[in-house]
Amino acid sequence: MIELEPINSLALTLHHAPGVQALLLGSGISRAAGIPTGWEITIDLIKRLASVQGVMDAPDWASWYRDTYAKEPSYSEILDAIASTPAERRAVIHGYIEPTDDDDIRKPTKAHHAIAKLIASGAIRVVITTNFDRLLENALRDEGVEPTVIASVDGLLGATPLVHSRCTIVKVHGDYMDARIKNTEGELETYADEFDAILDRIFDEYGLVIAGWSGDWDIALRNAMLRCSSRRYPFYWASRGAPSSMGEDLIAHRMGTIIPVTDADTFFTQLLSKFEAVRSSSRVHPQTAAIAVAEARKISRDERLAPEWADLLRREVDLVSKFVRSEDYAKIVPSKETLNALISETLWRTEILRRVILVAARWGNDEAFRSIKLAISSLTFADMQQGGYTYTISMRRLAGSLCFYWALCGSIAREDYGRVHELLTMKLRTADERQVPAVRVMPFTTYQSVDWKILAGFETRHTPESDFFSAIFEKEASDVVINPDDGSMLWDDAEFIITMAFAYDRLPLVEERGTWFWAPVGRSAWRRASILLSERIQALQEETESSPVYRSGLLGGSAAAAAPSIAALSDFLAKNIHFF
Incomplete structure (x- = not known):
């Protein structure tokens, strides 16, 4: 068995399961800032x-x-x-x-800045602290993060829920600007029921990294840890020297690991460095991606190089397949943190794949395009057993959906609506052995049980999945467009075509089976910075039979064939989009 140093193990945990570890910070964290213990x-x-x-x-x-x-x-x-x-x-x-006018010491330390960077990266989302100061809050604002701070029962009652906050700081002893801070032994023996409740939840649902805290004085906080029997995530204690006897009791109770440290600044800067090294090693090197894109642009256009193109696709599809078919994937327990980690893993594993598909859909020959469809089909993983968590089963399609959207955008950039029609209507096998058109199962919002508000930082968006994935596409759209705004427009065009094609496919099912009508809508239904969905529908209604959309066979191939689904979609949007 390979033995890892505890700090290395922690760095790997922060990378592979971002957000699952909470921090508990004591007075030792602020010592280097001139704030006494x-x-x-x-x-x-x-x-x-x-x-x-x-x-x-x-x-x-x-x-x-x-x-x-x-x-x-x-x-x-x-x-x-x-x-x-x-x-x-x-x-x-x-x-x-509070610093005096001529005091330049009481500022965020290296430890505070390192913690802030870990939080900004999404590695940590919850911090418990016994400190009264605001040094961490100041360091977070330097990183562009505005934390949710809970320093009293009043603040707790009005706070954003943990799962929806980018960063929550629970100041169990209060804030130094509030007269209700806890100092005396009597005040530290118990917390309000509301504080006990949130601590019980954190200690049950999160792992813990303790630094700068002895465990000797804070009776109520220590009792909260002892109340919790859950050990679902690791427990680390960064300690200068041996922990006290009370600290050892807590470590034994939580089956924790001691990380020997010299000081908080050194520990957190080293942890940040190791975390960033792991994250960098997992990413596709920009030069590698650029070389692959250049290669794809060349070989996808030349029929003589069809084997090379097929090999390139196969290598990249295998990179995804090995991950989805691995035991580690099957064991992922759905939570906001683990699902965000799964999405992040899928994104880096598909970066080269989706980018070469984008350029091949834009410039590649027909044989290259046929290979793209085969790659997308293989990434549905319909052959796999369907036992397990619904979320993770649904998420198997994510790589295929990314490639589907990127191929659709490339085909639109080519102005080849025949290819667009092929992508939307190509038959994909489902788990129950049915063959269904891709537009029915590839859009992100068709995933069973997946609420895309799990996406970190996008919890309050109307269309979180559209906003999240479009931002990634727009960065990579430079492979096929010159003007950055064209990449944004390509995404909106693709989402509109998906909406219309889904509505056209859905309406017969409504009439035949009595199921309810709906259609996936993208960000343009809500944002004023784009052509609104209502404006796009009106423009489509004004199209003639000779338009590229209808000539390609999309929406039945004629305005008359498209009219019923357009009417059904307009009615659906009028009832569900408040300013449609």
């Missing part, structure tokens, strides 16, 4: 307590406290004595955290 604040508070008793110097302030009060120094107890109300305590803590 709890013990350092305790010693300073002892000095203040001694000063009002006329004691201005002592060789060891902790020993002075023990000798004077016959007990161990307690941060909570001393603070409670110095400041009797929450507002007073907030004012005391404010002085330790």
Whole structure:
């Protein structure tokens, strides 16, 4: 068995399962920013307590406290004595955290910036912290991420749900600008029921990476971890030296792994570096993709090079097939994080494939185009067993759908509606051995049970799948267009043709089987920056019989044949798109 260093194992986890690990950050994270730890604040508070008793110097302030009060120094107890109300305590803590006018130290550290980059990349989405400061929030804003911050029950009740937030920071002890911060031992013994509930959910549904936290003082937080028996994701504890006995108890309870560290800055910068190295190794090198595109542009046009073109497609299809048919794919438990990881994996495995298909659909000969259709057909994986999670079974089609859309866009750029018609109507085998037209099963919105609002960063979009995949296509459209706006238009054209062809295919099923009518709509149904779907439909209704669309055989080959499906689609859109 191969033994990996814990930090390497963590880096791989962050890459292959982005978002499944939460962070728990303690005061040690902010130490390099000049913000003292709890013990350092305790010693300073002892000095203040001694000063009002006329004691201005002592060789060891902790020993002075023990000798004077016959007990161990307690941060909570001393603070409670110095400041009797929450507002007073907030004012005391404010002085330790807020920089003065001439203070250039209390800024986000290397650790904060590294964490912010991991969050911006999607590797981490949830952070629990005992710190009152806002250093992480400031570092996140430098990366263009506005976090959801929960620092009180009020904030919790109005917060964006974890699954819909790009980043959630749970400040279990409050924020230093809020008088309700928790400091004393009594305040740290229990949390409000609402806070316990969200901690229970995080500790159950996420793995955990702990850094800068001892586990000794935060009783309620420690109890929340002990309440959770789930161990579905890894538990890591970054520790300077050996953890305390309480820390060891938590590690044993969660079957955790210790990561030895020298300091937070070094640990998180190393983790970021390793994560980025893994991510880079999994990507197609731009030069490799460019060479493949240039090769495809050449060999797909020359009939004499048909074997070379077939070999190129076969290599790239195999790269996808090995992933989808692997045991690892079958074992993926559907969650927002694992499905985003699956989509990311599929995207890099199909980058060369979809790009060479795009250029071959645009410039390739008929034999090359026939090979494209065969490649798309093979990527439906209809021959595989259908047992397992519906989400992951549906997602097997993703590679095929990407190639389908890219081929459609290439054919539209060629202005070859005959090829468009071939793609939409080519027969694909389904799991129940039926042969159905591609337009019925290739659009992203036809995937059974898949809610595309799982896409990280696109949770609130009307058409998340359209917005997400169109952004990727527009970057790669430069392989076939000159003007970037033409790539955006190509995507909208393809989605409109899919909508119309789906409606035309769907209407007979409605009439024969009594099923309900619907059609997949893309982003142009909602965004004003494009030609709206209603405008496209009106333009289609004004087309003559000699238009390329009808001459190709699309929509029955005539305006009369298309009219019923256009009417049904218009009625559907009027009821479901509020400004259609």
